[in-house]
Amino acid sequence: xxxxxxxxxxxxxxxxxxxxxxxxxxxxxxxxxxxxxxxxxxxxxxxxxxxxxxxxxxxxxxxxxxxxxxxxxxxxxxxxxxxxxxxxxxxxxxxxxxxxxxxxxxxxxxxxxxxxxxxxxxxxxxxxxxxxxxxxxxxxxxxxxxxxxxxxxxxxxxxxxxxxxxxxxxxxxxxxxxxxxxxxxxxxxxxxxxxxxxxxxxxxxxxxxxxxxxxxxxxxxxxxxxxxxxxxxxxxxxxxxxxxxxxxxxxxxxxxxxxxxxxxxxxxxxxxxxxxxxxxxxxxxxxxxxxxxxxxxxxxxxxxxxxxxxxxxxxxxxxxxxxxxxxxxxxxxxxxxxxxxxxxxxxxxxxxxxxxxxxxxxxxxxxxxxxxxxxxxxxxxxxxxxxxxxxxxxxxxxxxxxxxxxxxxxxxxxxxxxxxxxxxxxxxxxxxxxxxxxxxxxxxxxxxxxxxxxxxxxxxxxxxxxxxxxxxxxxxxxxxxxxxxxxxxxxxxxxxxxxxxxxxxxxxxxxxxxxxxxxxxxxxxxxxxxxxxxxxxxxxxxxxxxxxxxxxxxxxxxxxxxxxxxxxxxxxxxxxxxxxxxxxxxxxxxxxxxxxxxxxxxxxxxxxxxxxxxxxxxxxxxxxxxxxxxxxxxxxxxxxxxxx
Numbered sequence: 062x063x064x065x066x067x068x069x070x071x072x073x074x075x076x077x078x079x080x081x082x083x084x085x086x087x088x089x090x091x092x093x094x095x096x097x098x099x100x101x102x103x104x105x106x107x108x109x110x111x112x113x114x115x116x117x118x119x120x121x122x123x124x125x126x127x128x129x130x131x132x133x134x135x136x137x138x139x140x141x142x143x144x145x146x147x148x149x150x151x152x153x154x155x156x157x158x159x160x161x162x163x164x165x166x167x168x169x170x171x172x173x174x175x176x177x178x179x180x181x182x183x184x185x186x187x188x189x190x191x192x193x194x195x196x197x198x199x200x201x202x203x204x205x206x207x208x209x210x211x212x213x214x215x216x217x218x219x220x221x222x223x224x225x226x227x228x229x230x231x232x233x234x235x236x237x238x239x240x241x242x243x244x245x246x247x248x249x250x251x252x253x254x255x256x257x258x259x260x261x262x263x264x265x266x267x268x269x270x271x272x273x274x275x276x277x278x279x280x281x282x283x284x285x286x287x288x289x290x291x292x293x294x295x296x297x298x299x300x301x302x303x304x305x306x307x308x309x310x311x312x313x314x315x316x317x318x319x320x321x322x323x324x325x326x327x328x329x330x331x332x333x334x335x336x337x338x339x340x341x342x343x344x345x346x347x348x349x350x351x352x353x354x355x356x357x358x359x360x361x362x363x364x365x366x367x368x369x370x371x372x373x374x375x376x377x378x379x380x381x382x383x384x385x386x387x388x389x390x391x392x393x394x395x396x397x398x399x400x401x402x403x404x405x406x407x408x409x410x411x412x413x414x415x416x417x418x419x420x421x422x423x424x425x426x427x428x429x430x431x432x433x434x435x436x437x438x439x440x441x442x443x444x445x446x447x448x449x450x451x452x453x454x455x456x457x458x459x460x461x462x463x464x465x466x467x468x469x470x471x472x473x474x475x476x477x478x479x480x481x482x483x484x485x486x487x488x489x490x491x492x493x494x495x496x497x498x499x500x501x502x503x504x505x506x507x508x509x510x511x512x513x514x515x516x517x518x519x520x521x522x523x524x525x526x527x528x529x530x531x532x533x534x535x536x537x538x539x540x541x542x543x544x545x546x547x548x549x550x551x552x553x554x555x556x557x558x559x560x561x562x563x564x565x566x567x568x569x570x571x572x573x574x575x576x577x578x579x580x581x582x583x584x585x586x587x588x589x590x591x592x593x594x595x596x597x598x599x600x601x602x603x604x605x606x607x608x609x610x611x612x613x614x615x616x617x618x619x620x621x622x623x624x625x626x627x628x629x630x631x632x633x634x635x636x637x638x639x640x641x642x643x644x645x646x647x648x649x650x651x652x653x654x655x656x657x658x659x660x661x662x663x664x665x666x667x668x669x670x671x672x673x674x675x676x677x678x679x680x681x682x683x684x685x686x687x688x689x690x691x692x693x694x695x696x697x698x699x700x701x702x703x704x705x
Contacts, residue, residue, distance in 0.1 A: 076177075077325065078241050079129040083174045086118045088396060090167050093118070095399050097160055107148070107155055116145045122170065124256045128240070128268060133186050134173045137166050140193035147197060162192045164400065222254070222294040225270040233288050240268050243289060250274045326426055329387050333572045336380050337666035340573060343376055344663070344687030377664070384425070384570050391469045391478070392420030394433055398440045398467060405444045412451050412462040413444055419469035424476050425570045431547060432478070432567070435540040439480045439563055440465060442537075447484030447561055457558065459483070474569055474591040475549075481562035487555040492516065510650070513553040517541035548589065548667075548681060550646060550698050566591075566646075576665045576694070577643065578686065579656040582631035585692045586656075587665050587684055592697040594644045594651060596659055601638060613653065615644065622653045623700065628679060645697045652701055667694060 093115040100107050123138035141163060147153040166189045176183045227243045247253055251274030259267045271294070281291055350369045354362045395417045406413040448454075448463035455461055468479040489507055496503050496515045503515065515521060519538040540563075544551045549567035568574060568591055576587040577596070597615070604622065605612050611622040622642065626633045634640060634657055642653035665684040670676050681696035 076129055078239075079125055079131075080174065080178050082125055082241075083122060083134075086122050087167065087171055087174070088393060090115060090118050090122075091396050091400060094160070094164055094167060095396075097155060097163075098403075101155060101157065101160060109149075112145065112149055116142060116149060119145060124253055128256045128258055129177075130258060131173060131177050131183075133183050134170050134177075137170050137173070137186055137189055137193070140190060140197065141166055144193060144196045153196070159196055162189075162196060164403070165189065166193060168400065221274055223250075223272050223274070223291050224294055225272060225289055225291045226259075227268045227270070228288045228290075229266065229268075230288060238287050243268070243287070244270070247272050324386070326387075329383070329426075332383055333387065333570075336376075336383050337573055339376055340380070340664055340666050341685050341687065343372060344685070345689075346372070346687075348687045380573055380664075384573075385423075387425050387427075387570065388423035389426050389429055390420060391422050391424050391429060391476070392417070394429055394436055395420050395467050395469075397433070398436065401437060401440055402444060402465060405441060409445060410450065411444065411448055413448055414462050414464050415440075416464055416466045417468075418466070422469040422471055422476060424469075424567070428476075428547060428567055428570075431543060432565075435543045435565075436467075436478070436480065438537070438540050440467070443480065443482040443484065443561070447482040447486075449485050453485075457485075471569070472566075474575060475566050476569055478565040478567070479562065480565075481560060483560040486557045486559055486561055487512065487516075488557065489555075496521070508650075509553050509555060512555070513537075513551070516553075545696075545698055548696075548698075550592075552646075573664065573666055576663060576684075578660040578663050578692070579625075579641070579643070580658040580660055581625045581629070581656050582633075584629075584631060585660065585686070585690075586625070587663070587692050587694045588643060588654075588697065589694065590662065592645050594646060596641060596643045597653070599640055599642050599653075599655065601640070613642075615651070615653065620644070620651060620653045622655055624655045625695075626655075626657075628700065645701060654695075654697070654700060665692075665694070 093111050096111050097107060097115075100111075119138045119142040123135050123142060126132070126135035126138060144153070144159065144163070148155055153159075169184065169186055169189050172184050173186070225243075225247060227240060229239065233239070244253065244256070247270050251272055253270055254273050255269075255271040257269055259269050281289075284291065347369060350365055354365065357365065399415055399417075402413055402415040405411075443465045444463075448465065449457065449459075451461040454463060463482065463484060465482045466479070468481075470477055489512055492512060492515055493503055493507055496518075499521070501515060501518055501521070503511075517537045517540070521537075541551060544565055544567070547567055549565060551566075552564040553561065554564075555561040568589065575590045577590055577593060579586050579588060599613055599622075603613055611624075612619045613622055614620070624633060625631075640655050640657060641659045642655045643659070644651050644653050663686060665686070667682050668684060669682045670680070679696050679700045680693050681699075682694040683691045684694055686692055
């Protein structure tokens with residue numbers, strides 16, 4: 062690789078690391094700012110721990126933004142750090158206005174990082190800088206825009222200061238020595254005061270760091286082999302240095318172990334794809350073992366089966382391990398909703414409390430990204446058109462503060478996300494009236510499932526005019542489509558005057574799943590096991606027919622029945638034959654899907670059908686079971702909707 066190509070590739074990789082670390086610190090900032098708001102509203106003193114964590118996050122954001130040449134984010138983080146230093150040193154106290162400016166400036170940093178990531182125009186920060194300058198305008202405290210950052214009190218003259226210069230090369234990159242590894246080493250020495258990239262002659266990139274440390278003895282002789290040079294900026298004088306300012310990491314030594322490794326999601330996708338191929342290969346092996354077993358002596362057959370079962374267990378453990386690596390807490394999404402709820406409550410003049418539960422529930426990273434917009438729609442709708450104004454709530458005998466709840470929990474191979482509010486609920490008669498006016502087909506019985514179907518009709522709204530947050534129903538088609546595309550289901554419950562609740566069920570991962578293999582007219586289909594409530598055997602005489610519909614009794618209740626053979630134009634079995642049906646959810650009312658036989662349970666690799674011309678109603682994808690034949694995967698939610 063040519064030197065110029067390496068520099069370009071290296072800086073591109075460094076930017077990816079910058080975006081990942083910036084997101085990490087911004088999540089921490091959002092969480093701590095909300096703790097600030099809770100303390101302020103309750104009249105409590107701000108916890109020193111929270112203040113220090115917030116200060117460190119902005120200090121790091123400032124440093125990494127300078128290194129990545131994202132100057133707008135560096136400038137804002139610098140001013141915010143200055144205000145937090147005033148709070149920490151007791152030179153100012155947190156006010157409602159100060160908190161609002163911190164929150165707005167944090168949002169602006171998020172916009173800047175997103176613009177840099179998407180290579181679009183960076184938003185203007187003049188207004189945010191002016192507001193922050195107003196907070197730090199006390200004599201001797203105001204931050205200068207043309208200087209780096211005011212030095213925190215740790216950077217006292219009693220500490221030794223060094224300048225380090227790191228020059229990346231392809232050889233160092235091959236040894237996994239990059240700018241992040243170097244920065245971690247330097248942070249273990251003390252505190253990084255300044256950091257920035259420097260473009261040398263010929264386009265070569267180096268990174269410059271200024272580090273303040275309280276260590277009296279540092280052995281830096283071997284650092285040159287890692288592309289790092291250094292020089293001391295001031296004479297070492299540790300007298301008077303506060304031991305509290307010397308980090309635990311520094312006392313532990315330069316090469317302290319790190320237990321966190323960042324991995325690009327694309328690499329995990331490749332690894333999961335490889336595991337999927339192994340699952341298919343093992344299924345083929347299983348087919349061959351079954352055929353070969355009949356030709357072998359009993360002892361050899363038993364040994365072969367044991368080896369086959371051992372490989373199956375090891376492969377399942379490997380799959381579970383890769384899946385765990387892809388898992389992230391859903392709290393990443395929930396935390397973003399806090400700012401959304403806060404802004405909407407302020408704009409609408411409502412009093413809203415967002416309660417969060419199950420934030421540590423883990424879900425596939427891809428699902429987290431794909432569910433962000435749907436959850437945003439649901440939270441905005443809940444606050445804008447579910448929660449009443451304080452006056453309305455008081456008149457209805459409710460507390461002035463409305464509550465929106467976000468909760469998540471794992472259930473088998475699925476994760477359940479619940480979004481509920483204690484607002485006024487959805488007026489079913491109003492929805493029905495507007496649906497009829499627009500020519501939307503409406504059912505005879507308007508239960509919660511049918512009501513949700515109307516609300517999820519594209520463009521449907523109960524509002525006469527659109528507003529910033531849109532109406533309850535606007536955007537619901539987005540929620541429906543996103544959930545359906547991910548192989549999930551969505552249910553709704555609403556009660557006039559009491560509130561509305563949405564329940565979204567999603568698979569833990571999109572790549573590999575346990576499935577039932579069923580047979581209809583000699584064709585095999587895979588049914589994701591997370592969608593199946595129960596498998597039952599049905600005698601033909603127990604089926605009741607009326608108006609081209611069929612029902613059977615299920616736990617004392619009528620169960621609508623749909624024949625898979627009829628749905629896909631396959632040959633149906635004789636009416637005298639018994640058959641199997643698997644029971645799936647359809648809102649509050651389950652349905653039964655009739656098949657000829659249930660062949661067993663298998664682990665399948667899900668291959669989605671992305672070509673619109675190849676998509677068929679009731680089919681979500683395909684898989685292979687080891688014999689080389691494709692097996693279609695049923696879209697249970699789509700089939701359930703066809704019954705409705």
